[in-house]
Amino acid sequence: MSTSGPATRSPQRPSDHGREGGDLRFVESTVKRRQRLSTGALIGVVALVLLILLPSTTGAARFALSDAFDEVQLPTVQLPGVVTVAACAALLLGAAAGFLSGRMTGRLPALAGTVAGFSLVIGFLTWAAAGRDLPFPVSNQFSGTLSLATPLVFGALCGVLCERAGVVNVSIEGQFLASAFAAAVVGSVTKSIPAAMLAAVLAGVAMAALLALFSINYLVNQVVLGVVLNLLAVGVTGFLFDQLVQPASSQYNNAPVLMSLPIPLLSQIPFFGNVLFDQTILAYLAGVSVLVVWLVLFKTSWGLRVRSVGEHPEAADTVGISVRGVRWSAVLAGGVLAGLGGSFFTLASTGSFSKEFTVGNGFIALAALIMGRWHPGLAAIMALFFGFVTQMASQLQTLNTPMPSQFLLILPYVATIIAVAGLVGRVRAPAADGIPYEKS
Amino acid sequence: MTAGSPPTRDPAPTAPPSTEGLQLRAITKRFGSLVANDRIDLDIRPGEIHCLLGENGAGKSTLMNVLYGMLSPDEGEITIDGRSRISRSPKEAMAAGIGMVHQHFMLVEVFTVAENLILGREEATGGVLNMRRARRIVRELSDRYRLAVDPDSLIEDLPVGVQQRVEILKALANDAKYLIFDEPTAVLTPQEIDELMEVMRSLRDEGRAIVFITHKLREVAAIADKITVIRRGKVVGVARPTDTEAHLAELMVGRAVSLRVDKEPPRLSAQPRLSIEGVSVANNAGALVVEDFDLSVSGGEIVCVAGVQGNGQTELAEALLGLIPISRGTVTLDGRTVTKHTPRRKIADGLGFVPEDRKHDGFVGSFSVAENLVLNRYDQPPYAKGPALDLAAIRGNAEERVSEFDIRTQSVDDPLTSLSGGNQQKVVLARELSRSLSALVASQPTRGVDVGAIEFLHRRLVQERNRGTAVLIVSTELDEVEALADRIAVMYRGRLVGIVSPDTSREVLGLMMAGVPTEEALAAVSTGTTEQDASATAEPGCG
Ligand SMILES: Nc1ncnc2c1ncn2[C@@H]1O[C@H](COP(=O)(O)OP(=O)(O)O)[C@@H](O)[C@H]1O
Ligand SMILES: [Mg+2]
Numbered sequence: 016m017s018t019s020g021p022a023t024r025s026p027q028r029p030s031d032h033g034r035e036g037g038d039l040r041f042v043e044s045t046v047k048r049r050q051r052l053s054t055g056a057l058i059g060v061v062a063l064v065l066l067i068l069l070p071s072t073t074g075a076a077r078f079a080l081s082d083a084f085d086e087v088q089l090p091t092v093q094l095p096g097v098v099t100v101a102a103c104a105a106l107l108l109g110a111a112a113g114f115l116s117g118r119m120t121g122r123l124p125a126l127a128g129t130v131a132g133f134s135l136v137i138g139f140l141t142w143a144a145a146g147r148d149l150p151f152p153v154s155n156q157f158s159g160t161l162s163l164a165t166p167l168v169f170g171a172l173c174g175v176l177c178e179r180a181g182v183v184n185v186s187i188e189g190q191f192l193a194s195a196f197a198a199a200v201v202g203s204v205t206k207s208i209p210a211a212m213l214a215a216v217l218a219g220v221a222m223a224a225l226l227a228l229f230s231i232n233y234l235v236n237q238v239v240l241g242v243v244l245n246l247l248a249v250g251v252t253g254f255l256f257d258q259l260v261q262p263a264s265s266q267y268n269n270a271p272v273l274m275s276l277p278i279p280l281l282s283q284i285p286f287f288g289n290v291l292f293d294q295t296i297l298a299y300l301a302g303v304s305v306l307v308v309w310l311v312l313f314k315t316s317w318g319l320r321v322r323s324v325g326e327h328p329e330a331a332d333t334v335g336i337s338v339r340g341v342r343w344s345a346v347l348a349g350g351v352l353a354g355l356g357g358s359f360f361t362l363a364s365t366g367s368f369s370k371e372f373t374v375g376n377g378f379i380a381l382a383a384l385i386m387g388r389w390h391p392g393l394a395a396i397m398a399l400f401f402g403f404v405t406q407m408a409s410q411l412q413t414l415n416t417p418m419p420s421q422f423l424l425i426l427p428y429v430a431t432i433i434a435v436a437g438l439v440g441r442v443r444a445p446a447a448d449g450i451p452y453e454k455s
Numbered sequence: 456m457t458a459g460s461p462p463t464r465d466p467a468p469t470a471p472p473s474t475e476g477l478q479l480r481a482i483t484k485r486f487g488s489l490v491a492n493d494r495i496d497l498d499i500r501p502g503e504i505h506c507l508l509g510e511n512g513a514g515k516s517t518l519m520n521v522l523y524g525m526l527s528p529d530e531g532e533i534t535i536d537g538r539s540r541i542s543r544s545p546k547e548a549m550a551a552g553i554g555m556v557h558q559h560f561m562l563v564e565v566f567t568v569a570e571n572l573i574l575g576r577e578e579a580t581g582g583v584l585n586m587r588r589a590r591r592i593v594r595e596l597s598d599r600y601r602l603a604v605d606p607d608s609l610i611e612d613l614p615v616g617v618q619q620r621v622e623i624l625k626a627l628a629n630d631a632k633y634l635i636f637d638e639p640t641a642v643l644t645p646q647e648i649d650e651l652m653e654v655m656r657s658l659r660d661e662g663r664a665i666v667f668i669t670h671k672l673r674e675v676a677a678i679a680d681k682i683t684v685i686r687r688g689k690v691v692g693v694a695r696p697t698d699t700e701a702h703l704a705e706l707m708v709g710r711a712v713s714l715r716v717d718k719e720p721p722r723l724s725a726q727p728r729l730s731i732e733g734v735s736v737a738n739n740a741g742a743l744v745v746e747d748f749d750l751s752v753s754g755g756e757i758v759c760v761a762g763v764q765g766n767g768q769t770e771l772a773e774a775l776l777g778l779i780p781i782s783r784g785t786v787t788l789d790g791r792t793v794t795k796h797t798p799r800r801k802i803a804d805g806l807g808f809v810p811e812d813r814k815h816d817g818f819v820g821s822f823s824v825a826e827n828l829v830l831n832r833y834d835q836p837p838y839a840k841g842p843a844l845d846l847a848a849i850r851g852n853a854e855e856r857v858s859e860f861d862i863r864t865q866s867v868d869d870p871l872t873s874l875s876g877g878n879q880q881k882v883v884l885a886r887e888l889s890r891s892l893s894a895l896v897a898s899q900p901t902r903g904v905d906v907g908a909i910e911f912l913h914r915r916l917v918q919e920r921n922r923g924t925a926v927l928i929v930s931t932e933l934d935e936v937e938a939l940a941d942r943i944a945v946m947y948r949g950r951l952v953g954i955v956s957p958d959t960s961r962e963v964l965g966l967m968m969a970g971v972p973t974e975e976a977l978a979a980v981s982t983g984t985t986e987q988d989a990s991a992t993a994e995p996g997c998g
Binding site: 047314315316317318319320322323326327329330331332333334335336446454 | 523525544545546549555557561562563564565566570571573574575576577579582583584625741
């Protein structure tokens with residue numbers, strides 16, 4: 016048969032026409048190209064920063080794997096400062112070149128990104144720890160990461176549930192604040208941790224109910240609504256704190272504190288035991304929640320419905336699913352998680368509340384959720400990343416690094432910007448995220 | 456094409472008691488002051504294919520959405536199998552045995568076929584999905600109705616024809632006794648339409664009732680057992696499948712229509728005015744949606760790009776204006792390369808553009824008719840005096856255009872959203888045609904436009920061609936292509952399949968639209984029956 020004409024494929028059954036994947040050819044789109052180049056440039060800049068720091072690196076960097084109280088004392092690792100920093104800078108330069116050249120295919124970009132991430136952290140820590148009197152406490156770094164990430168994980172999971180159902184939740188911060196406050200007051204009055212946690216969960220759910228009511232039933236713009244709810248939480252907790260709690264703080268602001276709960280045997284493992292299995296009940300719960308949220312979203316019929324109302328509410332409606340009902344249930348379930356996250360601020364620290372003391376963690380959870388592409392597992396990893404950077408900033412402060420402490424404090428936010436710059440654009444939100452569903 | 460005479464059958468094979476069937480009585484539905492359905496009566500019986508014929512905006516979808524519980528009627532009564540019931544939700548409608556294949560598919564794009572099919576009726580044990588059982592159900596349904604689908608493919612990866620099968624299976628999974636197909640043929644090739652009709656016939660023969668909504672007369676004649684014609688929300692008549700198309704068209708539109716546009720033979724310019732050489736366009740994901748496309752259009756001719764929706768035509772048109780970037784290839788206008796010019800510069804270069812989605816890309820709805828008529832030139836004399844607008848000039852221009860293009864509006868100061876679709880499209884065309892052009896690119900110029908306006912728009916496009924402009928029209932409506940084209944370029948999966956003359960038979964075009972190269976398509980058809988389709992004469996094809 017003739018193969019003239021541009022379509023050289025053999026004739027197909029008419030029903031096989033169309034865009035069916037496979038033999039479509041691909042080129043790099045402008046969006047991808049811009050992303051690749053900006054990622055490369057960003058990594059390149061980081062490499063240059065390390066090179067600039069190189070001359071001020073002196074001596075060896077020591078990393079302590081155990082702290083003084085551990086039974087099994089692990090050795091302190093010593094890295095040659097200049098060599099390590101230089102090697103990390105070289106790896107970063109390599110990764111940057113890889114991205115800029117555009118010749119990486121398959122898994123290579125992900126690998127290069129990972130290598131760049133590790134080089135950045137190790138290179139930077141080595142520079143900071145080199146020539147100091149005290150070794151850098153590695154296990155502190157990791158266990159601190161976990162505990163800082165705990166509320167972030169809860170918050171991000173709350174966001175995952177809401178936004179998968181099509182309700183944008185920027186009021187995670189307000190939910191945290193309300194539940195932290197509830198935990199402090201109820202914990203102080205009852206002296207019971209379960210009661211405090213229950214109160215926190217109820218507060219989180221109450222805030223979620225406000226979000227659901229106004230966004231789902233009254234179709235209020237969800238971002239504006241979220242901002243208002245945050246202000247409401249600040250206002251109400253602040254008012255009650257001044258009027259009620261502050262004057263009688265021993266009575267109302269003196270909740271019991273969660274003890275860490277070492278898991279028998281597992282917590283005895285050198286290094287890892289200390290990091291992973293000597294945490295509070297809330298940290299374990301956060302870990303379990305990631306798994307549960309994933310299972311529920313992707314393996315149950317409720318999860319299927321949640322995702323369908325977030326993607327195409329009309330389609331869900333035509334098969335007899337109550338869009339409002341499913342959205343309500345998802346937002347309320349998210350409220351439970353946000354409540355647990357909020358209780359952490361009170362119960363895992365001093366047992367007392369102070370004004371606005373969730374300090375933007377709700378917003379960082381939101382960032383983790385977006386960078387984690389609305390996926391429970393990835394969002395949790397992003398939460399850990401933020402925890403890691405925050406913990407590193409506070410560790411470095413105690414090491415007397417030659418860096419102003421103000422800079423250390425903004426480190427987590429700088430990291431956010433860098434991570435977002437590298438990742439955003441590749442994300443795809445649920446199609447109906449933030450769009451109210453209206454029937455006539 | 457389809458079997459010539461529709462099988463005439465006795466209604467209701469099992470001679471049921473009069474209670475069986477579905478009756479709509481005096482259904483009225485208003486949207487604000489607009490009466491979308493005005494006391495509509497309709498009888499639907501098992502074992503019949505009932506065609507609901509009407510122009511765009513006649514109220515067909517509204518009526519069916521009322522029946523399916525998506526909208527609640529303001530007045531009226533519905534009786535299903537002898538029981539009076541108005542469904543307040545799709546759930547109730549489904550329980551009453553009603554299923555619907557929606558005009559805009561109700562499928563979750565990021566779900567698999569199986570997930571879409573079980574949504575709302577999940578196969579689950581203790582809340583945990585049983586996807587193995589779901590897949591089995593999909594395979595069983597797919598075998599039983601001979602509608603091939605793969606349970607595990609993602610909807611977004613499937614061609615529209617297959618997506619439609621999933622929609623049909625969804626309704627059948629529920630064992631719907633009354634099946635509504637809302638304009639199911641709009642997205643299909645002629646051959647796929649034949650397949651769909653076979654499916655509808657076999658479903659009818661099983662004793663189901665089929666409601667088939669369309670505005671294409673050809674299809675009605677091929678398949679209907681009964682025909683109800685709706686115009687402006689009212690039932691204007693019932694017709695028999697044996698009635699002539701001209702009669703049906705008159706019922707539907709309210710007057711005699713002829714879509715045959717009178718054209719003299721083209722007087723071509725010596726040089727092509729618009730040429731497209733080796734053009735490739737990538738979408739956001741980087742997939743090449745237009746690949747190595749070559750086409751040149753001379754002044755004084757209309758070239759139509761035909762093809763099933765989603766084969767890269769939209770992107771081609773947008774890339775020509777510069778709304779999305781061209782990855783490779785060149786575009787020249789009157790010999791000058793304009794490939795990388797911004798839309799603004801292309802407009803200055805003499806390119807006119809009528810976008811596919813006029814609401815989104817064609818006008819600013821809240822602006823007045825007058826303002827919309829100068830959107831592409833508001834900053835140039837005579838409409839601008841320095842940095843200020845010359846409102847008098849803008850008004851004057853508007854008055855002229857409104858009378859020239861017969862734009863039905865109360866005043867040129869009315870916001871464009873207050874106009875009907877056809878008049879909105881006239882505003883867009885009037886704006887583009889009110890200056891001298893090298894080339895005009897029009898994407899689906901009559902989609903969603905009433906037949907009266909279609910006639911007018913078609914005449915204006917031909918006039919523009921006679922003025923010596925190179926006219927490139929992208930259309931998925933074969934009727935429109937046949938009415939306007941001097942040459943037809945068929946596009947499939949982003950590539951040019953071939954260029955043929957406008958008297959090529961639909962069968963050949965259909966094969967080409969499915970990717971069969973020109974010679975093969977011609978050969979395949981000439982060995983079979985070569986019945987030339989001359990029925991494009993009196994068919995209002997709106998879209
Ligand atoms: N939800 C709605 N709100 C307001 N007007 C609507 C709505 N749905 C349809 N209409 C209007 O009702 C009329 C009938 O629409 P429709 O039933 O979709 O027509 P058809 O399906 O026959 O093309 C149109 O004028 C349309 O603009
Ligand atoms: Mg319709």
